[in-house]
Amino acid sequence: MIVERKIKVVTEQHNINKPAAQEGYPMKEWTVELYILDQDGKERPARCFTKVTYNLHPSFANPIQTFNDPPFKCTNEGWGEFEMIIDMYTTEKGGKISIAHDLNFQQSEYENIHTVTFRNPSQALQQLLRETGPLPSDEERKQKKAVDGGSKKKRPYDIERMADGLTKLGEDDLLQVIQMIHDHKDDNTYIQNNLDAGEFSVDLYTLPDNLMKMLWEFLVKGNVVS
Numbered sequence: 001m002i003v004e005r006k007i008k009v010v011t012e013q014h015n016i017n018k019p020a021a022q023e024g025y026p027m028k029e030w031t032v033e034l035y036i037l038d039q040d041g042k043e044r045p046a047r048c049f050t051k052v053t054y055n056l057h058p059s060f061a062n063p064i065q066t067f068n069d070p071p072f073k074c075t076n077e078g079w080g081e082f083e084m085i086i087d088m089y090t091t092e093k094g095g096k097i098s099i100a101h102d103l104n105f106q107q108s109e110y111e112n113i114h115t116v117t118f119r120n121p122s123q124a125l126q127q128l129l130r131e132t133g134p135l136p137s138d139e140e141r142k143q144k145k146a147v148d149g150g151s152k153k154k155r156p157y158d159i160e161r162m163a164d165g166l167t168k169l170g171e172d173d174l175l176q177v178i179q180m181i182h183d184h185k186d187d188n189t190y191i192q193n194n195l196d197a198g199e200f201s202v203d204l205y206t207l208p209d210n211l212m213k214m215l216w217e218f219l220v221k222g223n224v225v226s
Contacts, residue, residue: 003118006037012109025079033071039133045070048128053087122192157216159204165224184211
């Protein structure tokens with residue numbers, strides 16, 4: 001699954017009454033903040049990021065500055081303009097998204113909007129991303145759930161009971177289920193496999209019908225559903 005969101009970087013700057021470090025260039029205090037935009041274009045706290053690191057010009061005494069709480073406000077003083085790299089981190093393994101930001105003093109306040117991509121977000125990250133809009137799979141999932149809810153008698157399985165039954169399986173049976181899903185999933189199947197953490201998750205509503213039947217039969221044979 002690929003999820004796109006828009007990130008707004010807000011920059012404010014003003015002159016300060018301090019001796020110029022470089023002749024002809026007044027000293028400035030500048031602040032950079034970061035927000036995520038929802039589906040209506042409104043600013044929201046970027047809670048999908050656990051921390052944000054600003055990589056400043058190497059001439060700064062502390063050129064790498066990290067902040068852990070939205071809006072990840074970074075304030076400094078200086079006289080020069082430069083391009084910084086902003087690294088935004090999620091809880092995912094390798095979950096770093098980087099953007100380039102041009103710090104300049106042409107305006108007292110300006111905004112830049114960047115489109116960023118989240119690839120195969122975990123269930124936890126998906127929930128945070130839903131705060132700013134639906135995910136690509138949500139409409140398909142909603143339709144399939146509606147179909148399932150309206151035709152339970154016609155289907156040989158019940159997704160809600162299946163989900164409950166899976167939690168009752170032992171380790172060996174769970175490994176068989178995971179293998180079945182890997183062997184029979186299709187392009188619409190959403191799974192998240194974190195080998196380092198020993199975690200596997202799947203959205204049952206994205207499984208193809210034939211795989212759902214196989215899983216149901218497996219659970220029935222294991223006497224965890226009936």
